[in-house]
Amino acid sequence: MARGRKNLADFLFLNDTARIHSWVSSLRQAKMTVTTIQHYILNVGCFIRFLSETPPPSCRLSNKALVGLHREMGSMRKSLKRGLAVHQTVVKDGKETNIITKATLLRCREHAAKAIPELLTLLEKDPSQKTLWRFYRHFAALLSCVYCHRGGVFQNITMQEVLGARKSTSEKAYLINVAHHKTNMVFVSAQIVLTEEFEWVQRFLQVKDQLQLKLAFVGRGSPYLLWSSLKIAP
Structure with missing residues (x-):
């Protein structure tokens, strides 16, 4: 012009x-x-x-x-x-045309729910980087099937947000508010509600420090729930 x-x-x-x-x-x-x-x-x-x-x-x-x-x-x-x-x-x-069918999501959820406890047992007995990555994949896949959040939401779950999860009145569910994600300026916190999955998170937290020490990750002391050598701080 x-x-x-x-x-x-x-x-x-x-x-x-x-x-x-x-x-x-x-x-x-x-x-x-x-x-x-x-x-x-x-x-x-x-x-x-x-x-x-x-x-x-x-x-x-x-x-x-x-x-x-x-x-x-x-x-x-x-x-x-x-x-x-x-x-x-x-x-x-x-x-x-590209939407994943309900049947596929259900199979994914059932497979992940079955595999996660087994992977946690492996991490507790003989931790390895490969097993840790498999746990991450199955845990993120399970939550994605339910909430359809972007991967960044699961990457940015912090320990503080997990420990500050709010219990429901029946104490059968825990609400986690994830502050840092792509659309937080519009939708504020991304919310994840865990029921039996929270027990898996608690099991993972019990071995998290030992895993970071044994696997000698650069991400030792990372504030994130799902940490890696590249995911150290916000």
Whole structure:
């Protein structure tokens, strides 16, 4: 939109409706998805709002021009609504074809629930790095089948969060709030509720220190429940 303009500091190059439409058309011609185009339009709209509220001294756009630009960007967003709805439907249909079936999730959960106690027994008797990794995989797979959290949630469970788990009134379930994960700014803590699984966690905690010493991991003293040589501190 600023191409060919010399004095950009006055922001007058923005006051060109035809050029705005041409810019949006160029985004479509570049075969960008409608969600990406919407993202660009939203960013420009936010910038225009910033100019309206706190214009720099060099800005020469009148209040009338800024109001017109703000309305124009709103009109652009509205024009994308139909395309967004179609795009979201297509994306949703594509994702649904890759959804893991309930039967597969159930088999995974049953297999993990059977393997975890056996792996804990092996760790207690003759710990090895291979057995530890197998325990991690089965434990994370079990929780993933139930909660569908990203892997980062399980990687970031801290000892403090486990020890501070809240018991239910019946004391048959424990709630763990995981603070550090990808979407914590939107969804706050990721929650995991453990029933019989909490007994497995307690068994693992009893041998955790011995495992770190015997396997000579760099992650000795790591604050995380599931630790490794690369997972030392937040």
